[in-house]
Amino acid sequence: MSNETVEEGRVAAGTEHNDNRSTLYKIWTNSWFQIILISFICFCCPGMYNALSGLGGSGQVDQTVAANANVALLACTAGTALFVVGPIFDRVGPRVCLLLGGWTYALYSGSLLCFNATNNGGFVIGSGAILGVGASFLWVAQGAIMTTYVPESQKGRAIAAFWIIFNLGGGVGSLASFGLNFKSTTGTVSDATYIALLIIMAFGWALGTLICPPSYVRVAQMEVTPESEKNFRQILRHSLQTICNWRVLCMLPLFFSANVFYSYQQNAVNGMNFNIRTRSLNGSLYWIAQMIGGLVMGLILDVPGVSRPNRARIAWAFLFVTGMAIWGGGYKFQVWSDLRLEQGLKQDIDYTDADISVGPMFLYIFYGAYDALWQSFCYWLVGAQSNSPATAAVLVGAYKTFQSTGGAMAWRINAMEKPAMTQFAMNWGLCMGSLVVAIPTVLAITLTSDKETLAVNEKDFPAPEEPRAEVAKT
Template identity: 45%
Template sequence: MASTTDEKGHATANTRQDTPDYASTEPTGELQLPNSWKYRRLSILGFKLPWFASPPVQLVIVSFVCFLCPGMFNALNGMGGGGQLDATANNRANTALYSTFAVVGFFAGTFTNKLGIRTALSFGGMGYAVYVASYLSYNHTENLGFTTFAGALLGVCAGLLWCAQGAIMMSYPTEASKGRYISWFWMIFNMGAVIGGLIPLGQNIKARDSTDVTDGTYIGFLVLTLLGAGLAWTLVDAKDVIREDGSKVIVMKHPSWKSEIVGLWETFKTDPYILALFPMFFASNWFYTYHFTEVNGAYFNTRTRALNSVVYWIMQIIGAYVFGFALDLKGVRRTMRAKGAWAALFVLIMVVWGGGYKFQTTYDRAWAENKKSVKKDWSDDGYGGPFVLYMFYGFSDAAWQTCVYWFMGSLTNNGRKLANFAGFYKGIQSAGAAITWRLDDVKTPYMNMLASNWALLAGSLVVALPVILWKVEDSVSLEKDIAFTDKTIEEVAPKAHVTEAHHGVDGKV
């Protein structure tokens, strides 16, 4: 392997004389960090904090961006109907949202690699702000056009935001800590929905009779989403991130649109098995319409919906913690952990949705949409059973999302490929969500909706099983990760430069 030095005197090594240059990544001896504010370590009470350009700090920042933007979106939708008693505006907005999200999300890896994480995340945050503003407007104007437009715009914005987030979360950590990173993100992110849910709970805690969400709630959400969009600009470039072991990230110095599009195609060519995970992707947002609108929004009054929403997101935090840390369990081979996660998911889905079936037999859409029906309150007899069920709907959601991300992260450490995986995930996920919001809009019976959820979740696990059994390895070799980037570059620009770092994220992701 031939060695050279770059323009700054850093050592590089070539895999072949005619292939791109790679920066040395194996840590040697004591960690030497660059002399920059990004790498200074502060101490608090004798405890040294990670440097700013470290994976934990960058993960916390992106987690709080999602805390403030998608977190508020989840709090609002978790109320059922976007806080409106009539779910029409919410259904139309979310159908438009997930329709555009499905298209943009599928190609989001290409755009995010080219534009960069800060631009993608900040642009995404602005979309959430416009979405919230449209509901504030709807309270006064009942303008369905604006809420539908805001939903479509958010689909474009969210596609980029979630792709950048997914690539960071799956690529910045080492193989031994991917589960914990996913868990940390999901816990911080869902804390946003918990706090967001406390706002309408506090405003309606004494109001037993159902009412629409007030202007104050929407204004609070709007301010927080704008803060999230601004926070995205505090992230550093991926090329500046250095891990505790001294390894860096795979960075293409000047990615072109052509190289990113070719990389998207190469992902299908090199990893066709990813298609077997597509049903899991499709199922991963299918259940939200049922949870939020057809259970919480249909069965309970406003203050009880708010309480249920808060507890739902708290259980998401617990679910992410349990599954995230179990997936990184030391002393157990990763292949065994993958099989155990699959089995745990299957049992959880069968138990929770079995309980959901029994509850669904107690009411239907005709009762829920009858204005004379009295929605259930937390003070009513029999509230405990549905409350516990709704808690475990939240727990199982977090378990599903955490495992899907971990499965993808266990297949590769290459950031370019993981950006594309994240884009596939969010795009296909959103296609499912668009369909299910539309199904609610056309008044599909609740029992049919429950059956579709149960069958899709269980069936998608069966389809994904071969990938879990045969494609998840105990470790992915560095050579395999680099080979994908090499192949893409050689097809586009044989002399392009790539800075590589062990088990990292590439390009502008």
């Protein structure tokens, strides 16, 4: 064989290798691959956490420790998401943020496993606080990816896809818990439940290594911050200018109310009225309903032939009407539940007793669907403000800060054992009131965010540089 033939073979082999690498690179940097990837990461980490918390008291008979752990978690998230994690995200990107935050979910599940053996409530509460910081990193990265890694016309679908996969985690986790605790009479979930969830959470954390930077994603409308602008002084100024905008200020009550009803629904409704296996089943149905709710809102927000401003108004009206109907049904249930508790009937409803279980279980399903409608709408409003991942990270940080503040307040009220009717009335009033406050922002939604909707000082934040040749827009 001649030297020329050998050389031609080497060139051909190298070309094939480069083509294969190019194909893998294109798949990796495809916006929808990244959306599905972050969805599965959240399936494994917060999805499994949701399966756990949805059991009422994180599967414990004594709900006070879990409620105080949630207070610590949400307080730490509120304290770090906006002005700590948001600026860090712009410096280090989503992959590092996910790796910094993902492991804390497994730690929390491990603390509950330890609690089953040692009754060490302090470890659970401390792990909840660490998880609060970790959750800030995960959710800021997730929100920036979900709202900016796809074109404007596909943001509703991206939110729907994420919500379906993410809440499939809660549904599958709760079904697994239902099976593991089917014959349980203790009121506390088994060690095997916590071990299984811990393993899945650790796997989700490892998936974070596959997330790619915003500058690599092939989306024409994405506005990537140039390296020259990535210093903390300008990032913090950008954060302040983004938040101090009337459109964002009108959304803050909406963000505050986004998790305010979890403590009431999970502890007062599910935790106080149903036995352990039915609570597991309810948790599964709750998260499955979220999948449907996310799909419905995603379809409304991306409906073809309707302008973006009109889609925003239709979604707001749908959210308000369904909220009044579902919370109205919840009022009737709470009156009935209070009468049962006065008679000493607690944690006794089983799904097999159709005479008293069907109505409350369907109400819990509708509560789950409404949560997805609410949060999908919030994320879409965030995505409608800008196509910049840096701006989206600030807005998602604000979302998580105020969402966690509202949640921490609600969990603290729950831990103080305030009457369930008081918690219910607070939740209903906050939700409907915050929708009214958000009307100016909804009415101000524009046809496009090709140039940032939020007013930013062009002198401080010039237009981003043209992307490199290897990541040119397709």
